[in-house]
Amino acid sequence: MPVGADGDSAAGSDGAPRTTDDGAAPVVAGFFSGCGGLDLGFERAGFDVALGSDQWEPAAETYRRNFPDVEFVEEDVRELDAPAIRESVERAGYDPGGIDVVIGGPPCQGFSRLNNEQIELDEMEKDRRNTLFEEFLRVVSVLEPQLVLMENVRDLINRQTSDDRYVKDLIVDEFAAHGYKCEYRVLEAEQYGVPQKRRRIFFMGTDRDVPIRFPEPTTPEGSWRTAGEALADATDDLPNMTYANTQEKTLERIRHVPPGGYYRDLPDRLKTKKYRCDCEDTDTCPHEPEIVKRYGTYLRRLDPEEPSLTVSTNVFIHPSEDRYLTPREMARLQTFPDEFAFEGTKTDVMKQIGNAVPVRLGEELAHQIREYFPEVRDASPADPDVYEQQSLTDLA
Template sequence: MTKDKGSQRGRHWPTVVDLFSGSGAVTTALKRSRFRVVAAVDNDPIACATYRLNHRSVRMFQHDIRKVDPAIIRKSCLKGEDLDVLVVCAPCQPFSSQNRKRGTDLRSTLILQAGRFAKTLRPRIIFFENVPGLAARDELLDQLKEELGEDYILGDPERIDAADFGVPQRRIRCIMLATLRATPPKLPDPITPKGARIDVRQTIGHLRSLKAGEVDLKDRLHAARKHQDIALKRLAAVPKNGGSRSSLPPELALACHTGLGTGKFSDVYGRMRWDDVAPTLTTGCTDITRGRFAHPDDDRAITAREAALLQTFPPDYKFTGNGSEIQVQIGNAVPVKLVEALTPTFRRVLAEITR
């Protein structure tokens, strides 16, 4: 359980409203950096249950964001005062290169809700996090500028790799900052550039080795999926520490993937490498048929706890839902350490912007 009390009481701590709060990764990072999260909005009941479990004192608005009235947040959570930081981590699927319907995905316009909240809450900084595909949506970004109004300057989308910011995972994202009547800042320089990365071993190497289907009774989230016999045979044939399905003998090769050795599915059944960062964790991050999500040594997929640690959630973070619901929440999260690395920049900007 992350500590809640001080962060919610500290008067001098900058205030935050977390839109599209999911299971609470961004909130966790901001609370750890001494920001005071006063309200969160998300419409997914499972993610909201997880959020409440870990952040009991934040007022949760479990609704479609389009139905939430920011004036209520202003009145009841900010006592009528202006806000410091508005977080907008809108769904990324509409901008993802893997979404074949992305041109017509109605969720793409949810990011524009930032304008409606900014007009009422008057934040000094607005923090947007999304996938790099957002940067190519010129029309939408123009619309966003219009929705934010003349008081806000929207910075250019910046492409960053979370691995550069203390996250043991390659995760290329797009960050944008908008600021109230001020020039948006540049993002900080990498704190863990190539050569100084945090790797998989440092992050999950201390956890108990498990067989497929086995549960660590000391931590119910460290529970290995069961695999069918054929999957176990394949896993046993994939070399330890970074091996790929290309090493499978013909009798174990996957019929549907034959001939696709270097292509789209080459990571399926692949193992992570101890001395490297993990691949991007997706909403299928504990499923070996959806990416390079096998453990470096054990013949199994990584557990939800391992996935949560690779997303830099605190080691005691609690999740609600079944296995697939938990992997979706973890895959959707913004890495905690990435946001923590940005908070000195937020503080500097807050100090510079007077209302």
């Protein structure tokens, strides 16, 4: 059973599900939890984590290992009807009416900058990654929490449908349709003590007549935590400290990449070359192969004096050693504690780490939301129909 702020289990002495009261820690349920970065941030901020959920098995295994007392639902959320959602909360030892906050990050790849700038309306309906926020809000409507936090990729703020509506505004409308006024903001992780330049959009909604507040930055520029600081004391005995078996040719390239540099900084002799002609026999071909251009994080070495670039499934080069980072080191850039162990193959682990909300950023958001309690439980209902959405498009 989850443990409350007073040390008691989530169920009462008579075995009945516990309902929240003004003296108890607020209760949070997570959906699209992944490995649990956002959930861990809320746990650290003093919330009772009642429930986690994700349909991807490696992430589910990681979550269960690190949250052994939290009920985990390994299901496709689209397959969970209202009774199943309530039953999951009851299995966790909580009253379904006692969930204070619902959090989650519906899959977001359909909104990434690698896709077209405009999304056809019918294509939005076809791509499950673009409409899972509706499923997330369906779960919210079942549990009726006072507050909701949803995370997505920063590029969503620029996305428009073919009839020139912003997707972010469609999401705000969807919140309102479920009875929640909503604001959104792009947060920069490095401003909250995370050693990584990572931008994500967060939607915060409430069904109560209270102002929506996002956390103010805690770390001014010039005091940002650097990649060098985050990686300084990593040791081989840490979980997921698995080194890559790198070929000599790649190692030679790595040795030529300066701190903060990448593939572009290699001498031409070490860059990838490719024949662009139509000649079938390259031995007799009169043409010279052309250098292939590479972008982004390919052969990117971190600058030890700066925060890391955005962590994804592409592994960075260590700032001072001629090797790729280990999964543990990538997890440190996401502010996971060293005792948080990841399950699955190395590819699975890297995907879990890259998709997660940085724990420290999640914790700052949770602290801000924690300030609403217990008063928000007795606040008057909100009227989202007359609520004027604050536009933050200037952050794009």
